[in-house]
Amino acid sequence: MGAQIRVYRQKIASTTSMQKIFKAMELIATSRIGKARQRVAASLPYSNAITRAVSAVASQSEVNHPLTTEPDNIRRAAVLVMTSDRGLAGAYSASVLKQAEHLIELLHGEGKDVTTYLVGRKAQAYFDFRGRDYAKVWTGGTDAPEFETARELRKTLLADFATDFDEGGVDEIHVVYTQFKSMVVQEPAVIRLLPLEVVEEEVESSSDLLPLYDFEPKPEDVLDALLPRYIEARIFAALLQAAASELAARQRAMKSAGDNANDLIKKYTRLRNNARQAEITQELSEIVAGADALNAS
Template sequence: MGAQQREYKKRIRSAQGMKKIFKAQEMIAAARISKAHARVLATTPYADAITRAIGSVATHSSDLEHPFLEQDRTSTGRAGILLITSDRGMAGSYSPTAIRMAEELANKLRAEGKTPVMYVVGRKGETYYRFRNRPAHRAWAPYREEELGALGAEIADVVTADLLSTDPAVHLDELYAVGTRFVSRFQQFARATRLVPIQVVDGSETGTAPTYPLYEFAPDAEAVLDQLIPRYLESRIVNILMQSMASEHASRQKAMKTATDNAETQIRKFTRLANSARQAEITQELTEIVGGADALAGSGRKER
């Protein structure tokens, strides 16, 4: 076997090994999407229901005041951005798209005279800002998929404390969340959502203001709101985490399917080149044999 043929055989084995890895990752991601989607379906109605409840309280209590309902919270000019990224690679454009949207949002806030403060979930986002000497104010990495509920509660506690802080170096006027919304296995898109100040119609996906029923609040509307708003922030953050995780699995499945197809293309390419090299070696050997026989015949000598 010639050196060229050996090189092609080596590349074929390498591509076959990578194909097995990509195929395994694709199958794992496909198996996890269903569970992740089920968690999204379980958390979304709860988050929307709390939003509607807050809307009902705010609508029927015009004199009610809460720091998270104040539309003009200009105090320190600091705006928090909660960025959700992946903890692992091989997920295609999932993390880069979310990071790009967070950077666009940060630039927009700077243009408005505000100071973005980054809260990052996932190694990809944390590494992105640390590599550029702009470390996040707070980072959660690594994290485990089965602990997203507890992670969401922890994040909600941290950002709530910063939103309500009286320290100008810590206080946040606004809070945005940048994550990836899961629509289906084939459709996911990054989006930025303002969580604080709370918009009463945030829970409505139709774009029209909902009609709230009449309620009687006990002991009073303010006490009810004090209980609802922390739950609102936690439920929204948990839901964004769940949607982002489902989107990550879907993005990884698509990326690994493309990588598997590319590996198969490389295997076919190098197999064809190896066959061509083998045929060229055979042809060269035959040519040398025939040439040697002709040379013997022309000299008049006979083989013994």
């Protein structure tokens, strides 16, 4: 009985230690999620403004620009996968990787080669474990992305997009990330970054009309200047949403883990008390039996 009680005590101590870690990580994620949501909200005005500007240039002028022209034959696609650097975030990274696998399978089914670019150590570990190739990986700071990372991603992707297919270039670029909708809902999403798809939306009021522009210099030069910034803004917005989603997923996962640890502590405490009670009962029985034997003699 004594050995069994010691085992339960060790389990209670180790579970209590883990519960403290879970609680600390939950508090850290909770403290950071507010700033992450503010960064997502702050990025929207600029992203919306540059999207309207690019749409106005592309829709109000007949421009044959490489970044907005659909290739006749798409032979290779680039897939940028955004995961986390650290675990303990529930199914956050697994959901993104599952969505990426579905997209890669779909592209292969269309007869396209796929070149992958990874963000986060979880994606790197996933591809390394399976012995699969990837063009480049960016790690560090997935829960607090910097704009410089988006700039490096833009430079790499645009350089490969401008490269010929025979030299390893790509014809289209897709981004797989997690879209932050609320603290409870975060969904994996796929966007086609390039070639740019300009969709003419229905106008509900006069305030929704795109303004008329006179272009100086030429529309091609304006697009040359706008599109790289537009790509940066889209990538950075995806990084920010992925970061907010990661923190929200980690906060929920750590809260659930802490609750489960508390349940385990209660269970082990009850089993330890039962074992102690059984030990005491056995000792009392032995004392009574010994006393009876002495009286009988």
